[in-house]
Amino acid sequence: MKETTKLYNIFALKCPRCYQGNLFTNPGLFVFKSILKMPERCPHCNQDFRIEPGFYSASLWISYPIILILFVPMIFAGFVIKEAYSISIESLLAVFIIICFALQIPIMRISRALLLHFTIHYVGSGNK
Template identity: 35%
Template sequence: MIAKGSKLYSILLHRCPQCQEGNLFVNGAYSMNFSKMPEKCPYCGLHYEREPSFFSGAMYVSHALQVALFTTAYVALRVLFDPPVDVYVFGTIGLALILFPVTFRLSRAIYINFFIGYKREILKEKVHPTTPEKHEPVTQR
């Protein structure tokens, strides 16, 4: 298992890079709203979109992931089967469509982890959202 506190933990599990508790995405990868992100982390309060159009840079990460994926698929097909060109074309298009939600979310997780690091002490400062706040009992006079 990947240790909490590492960038890989946050990236692969799509967790908040600062506290690694909150989810980066609201819905699953293959739901209709696969790209929906909460405005901020419910645990540490980190605003995910650091500035307007922050995640535009994730396009470059996504492109690199797609190139690596398609190159690997091409080499594997070429070495194992040596199919006709049509298989490469339709296979690439099919693979891109099927894996788009996964690469989209992964590229955003990688991109936000470039800029924000894990802070263990942040959870000690914040109140956990599922635990009620403790108040002093009110005494009657």
């Protein structure tokens, strides 16, 4: 995937204005320290990430459909696996819960990145 596409930069957690700076102080999807800590401004283009108080609470509305897109097909796949391999629903439920906990941090980070990319538009290089 090209590094200048919006979808790439959402999942790479890059600044929506310049596609260069990191959105979070600890880059990456799977981190365990300061998971939602963001710098006040982009180090590359100086874009303000503290847009207004309560701005990132809207990312909850973005994370909900992401969870539905991921877990509704997983539930249907669980029923198919249960019938095909005679696995108990309790063991499948335990696996689904572990997957839910494992994907919690990436979903929260991606939903914040999506919110910023919906709000701030790409300007390109030379935007200082």
